[in-house]
Amino acid sequence: ARKTEMVQEIRPWTGKLGAFLVIMGLFLAMAVPQISARLFKQGMPGIWNVTYLLCVAGLYLLMLSSVARARKGKHPEKYYKNIISTNLMRFTARQTTRNMCVIALLVFVVVVSAFWGVMYYYSATEGGREAPYDYSMHYPAKERQISREETMRLAEAHGVNITSYEELESLQLLIRYTGRDMDDNRRYFDVEYEKPASFISASDFARISGHPVLLAEGEYKTVTTTGYSETIWVSADCLNAIEHPLTKESISPVFGGTVEFDNLAIGSDPFAFVLSDEDYQRFSDGLTEEQKEKHVFFNVEHVMETYDFADEWKKAYVNRATDLSDQYEPFSKVLMQAGAMELVAVFVLLSLYIAVISLAAAGIMSYVRSVTIAMDNRQLFEDLKKLGADNAYEESVMKVQLRKIFVYPVAAGCMVTGIFSLFLTWFNDMNLQIFEVKMLLMELFLMALIAGILYGVYRLAYRRTKQIVGIAPRTM
Structure with missing residues (x-):
């Protein structure tokens, strides 16, 4: 039996509102307490941390827009040509969006944990290095x-x-x-x-x-x-x-x-x-x-x-x-x-442990979701074959689905992490030191590394989903 959801219209402003809520949630949660303390000498109550929920809500809207929003734009012929690949996920938008949000949050945990582990290590090895006397x-x-x-x-x-x-x-x-x-x-x-x-x-x-x-x-x-x-x-x-x-x-x-x-x-x-x-x-x-x-x-x-x-x-x-x-x-x-190093060794190992576990969870969830989409739409791909679709077209449809599952959550998770880290380093003392700039650049390297690892998972998922929906391997 095919399981579908009621398709509802996603407003054009959904993605923009999501991006705004992500940035505003992080700003309210991280910047406002520091600004309040410095300008008004008043700390924020613990309940203020609920403003992080705005970021979570914004992330959900971003993922929902990427999954279920499709428009004709200035080139309607392109929209109609790719109507299946761009609208396929709209029939399972809510559950797919929830999965993508979890994956994005796992990517956030991966990058932040690895970033803090590197930061602890870097702080230990750089401590006192600038002292003029040994x-x-x-x-x-x-x-x-x-x-x-x-x-x-x-x-x-x-x-x-x-x-x-x-x-x-x-x-x-x-x-x-x-x-x-x-x-x-x-x-x-x-x-x-x-x-x-x-x-x-x-x-x-x-x-x-x-x-x-x-x-x-x-x-x-x-x-x-x-x-x-x-x-x-x-x-x-x-x-x-x-x-x-x-x-x-x-x-x-x-x-x-x-x-x-x-x-x-x-x-x-x-x-x-x-x-x-x-x-x-x-x-x-x-x-x-x-x-x-x-x-x-x-x-x-x-x-x-x-x-x-x-x-x-x-x-x-x-x-x-x-x-x-x-x-x-x-x-x-x-x-x-x-x-x-003795002092921070435990923190470094704990941070790296959390990063590895979260990365494994993100990879497994992405892979499983890809396989689920392939199994749910196996009949659709059989119908496409009957309508005359060739392997190249079916592959393009499948690639679009998998790219949404892998690219959007990773990009969103990295975006949230980048803003979070920038706010954390800047609003801590209203200044960016050389050490902090190095750490932010290191974080970009970590993001690229994590994206590369998940790309490997994407390739595995792509091969497996082709087998499930019956796309024949290309012959040379």
Whole structure:
């Protein structure tokens, strides 16, 4: 028995409305909460996530339009010539559309899961890569830490060549700065915090960075990581006051911009700061080792091959440390990347596992749906043969059906994923960093790879459906 549905007219605007709802749903769900937080300092309630359903509704309308919408357009002769291939699915439009929506969502899950897996891995391997020094540490000045000579001997014992070595001293001064917190109603509000922070002189910063810093008295610069983007919790111009911890002398400094230096920025909360030499000297008067810190920076040859040295160097540091807080965590590019990989390995494997399972499900559903369409329309193809249709015409009819099942869901899934990823990276901090651009380009590669795999499934389905409907293989 042939199972059909009541054929209903699909409006011309169905596909356009679907595309609009997809974009609007993602915009409302992903962009509006970030815009609201930044402009109005108000977070959105959890119920706001239902706006994602607009995207699902739009996806359904897109798939419905692709399956059941056919029009004569400016070339009616072409419409009538292909009337069977363009209208065949209209008799099972609802069930086919539901299947295509599920396939599109599976493609979305495949790309996003693989994308996040690659992103986790890339983040781990790139962590700290832009730091100007391969190794660095800072510690309380009163602490008797591993010396330069001991570091050199340890490096020599491990066959490591240290190419440059710098030291400097910083001041621990009290700061009052403005940050943000969030209440139970998800409303952000400003809070003034008070805590110690590290300050170095402009001349010392120029020496270790190789970039001169010009600061007048009363000005400061904030030290940030490479490619820093401001967050809602604290901004680079957050300082309200700097206070001498002993004399209680204080100033209200003027923000002079930011400077990038990962070795100082990593581990500093909220930031490390640079003062003019005059202000640095004035605040250092009367301070003891209790209010000072020491910093060590050095580079080595072939840093990624120095894991054993890095491990021994860190152990030597820890054995002498009097304060093991995260603030004084020593930095090493090779250890940071190794530790990051251990941390994200589970997430990477889980993401790739989900991607593989979803890809397999999408392939199986597409194949099964193709076979189902062939079986449901086997009588139609027999009728076409009786009416004089040749193999070439029947093949063209079958190809159109399979292309709808494979091409439209994959294209829709990739489109939704692309918009989702772009909104995610852009509205996270209203900025696209080089790292994020690389990830988006990587996502395009993943989409092409997934499309290639599903094309292989399409070829298998095409051969199988030809056998089912009795299309004879071509003879050479």
